[in-house]
Amino acid sequence: MELLDFTKFRIIDAIDIVLVAFLLYYLYRLVKGTVAINIFIGIVIIYGIWRLTELLQMELLSKILGGFLGVGMFALIVVFQQEIRKFLLMLGSTNFSARKRILKKFNLFKGEAQLSTDVSAIIKACKKMSGSNTGALIVIQRNNSLDFVKQSGDEMKMEVNQPIIESVFYKNSPLHDGAMIIEENHITATRVILPVSNDRNIPLRFGLRHRAAVGITEKTDAVCIVVSEENGQVSYLKEGDFVLFEDLEELKTMLEKDLRK
Ligand SMILES: Nc1ncnc2c1ncn2[C@@H]1O[C@H](COP(=O)(O)OP(=O)(O)OP(=O)(O)O)[C@@H](O)[C@H]1O
Numbered sequence: 001m002e003l004l005d006f007t008k009f010r011i012i013d014a015i016d017i018v019l020v021a022f023l024l025y026y027l028y029r030l031v032k033g034t035v036a037i038n039i040f041i042g043i044v045i046i047y048g049i050w051r052l053t054e055l056l057q058m059e060l061l062s063k064i065l066g067g068f069l070g071v072g073m074f075a076l077i078v079v080f081q082q083e084i085r086k087f088l089l090m091l092g093s094t095n096f097s098a099r100k101r102i103l104k105k106f107n108l109f110k111g112e113a114q115l116s117t118d119v120s121a122i123i124k125a126c127k128k129m130s131g132s133n134t135g136a137l138i139v140i141q142r143n144n145s146l147d148f149v150k151q152s153g154d155e156m157k158m159e160v161n162q163p164i165i166e167s168v169f170y171k172n173s174p175l176h177d178g179a180m181i182i183e184e185n186h187i188t189a190t191r192v193i194l195p196v197s198n199d200r201n202i203p204l205r206f207g208l209r210h211r212a213a214v215g216i217t218e219k220t221d222a223v224c225i226v227v228s229e230e231n232g233q234v235s236y237l238k239e240g241d242f243v244l245f246e247d248l249e250e251l252k253t254m255l256e257k258d259l260r261k
Helices: 011-031 036-055 059-079 081-092 096-105 119-131 162-169 208-219 248-259
Strands: 136-140 154-159 179-183 186-192 223-227 234-238 241-243
Touching (some): 011 036, 036 059, 059 081, 119 136, 119 162, 119 223, 119 234, 119 248, 162 179, 208 234, 223 248
Antiparallel strands (some): 136 223, 154 186, 179 186, 223 234
């Protein structure tokens, strides 16, 4: 067994360790709150056990785990496809401002945060829908991809504006059922079915629409606005929780802050 020789520890080794720690940290931040986190943790655990079996010279088990990890790498590429694409896009991009934008997505570059969503149009639409007791469920994507839920609805690409949001949720509209997904300043899907949260702490007065908003904000870093059909109440959800606000003006300020990147 090869013994660790700390006298041969070079500066470059320290840099190597710090870089791997950074990589793991940013990978963790990227997948935190999504379903991919369980796979990420699973692979880290298997890798830890594999190294241990190697150290203890348990040949059979270490061979099996080593083989499994080889396949695990492919699973990793499939699961993190979106993130890998963004990362490669950044590396290959010759346009510096695009690179800066993607770097900001990874939170490695702290520039002045930019807001690309027309929050004012969303809030105005919510105010109108609240006044007419029109039910609405709006999910706004942040860093985590929402592609896994988008496929359940109708994909589209329409610029965010107040009348369009209102007409989607208008009671007789064929699109009013389910959730609307907003990415940057575009409505990218309607009639989306979201995963419903099983959290028993959600008050019983909230039905499926609110549970679906809790569900998607638990699993991803998206934020959600719900307008109740029952009483017109507007709710804001983030990280699987209801966020309290005084009035829609305060909600607008909160949204603007949360959507800056
Ligand atoms: N999983 C889901 N994903 C997306 N939309 C959903 C989901 N479940 C329910 N909805 C939407 O919510 C609508 C109303 O559901 P429900 O009455 O149970 O919600 P609620 O939370 O009580 O809201 P409200 O206060 O508006 O009645 C449904 O007609 C549907 O459009």
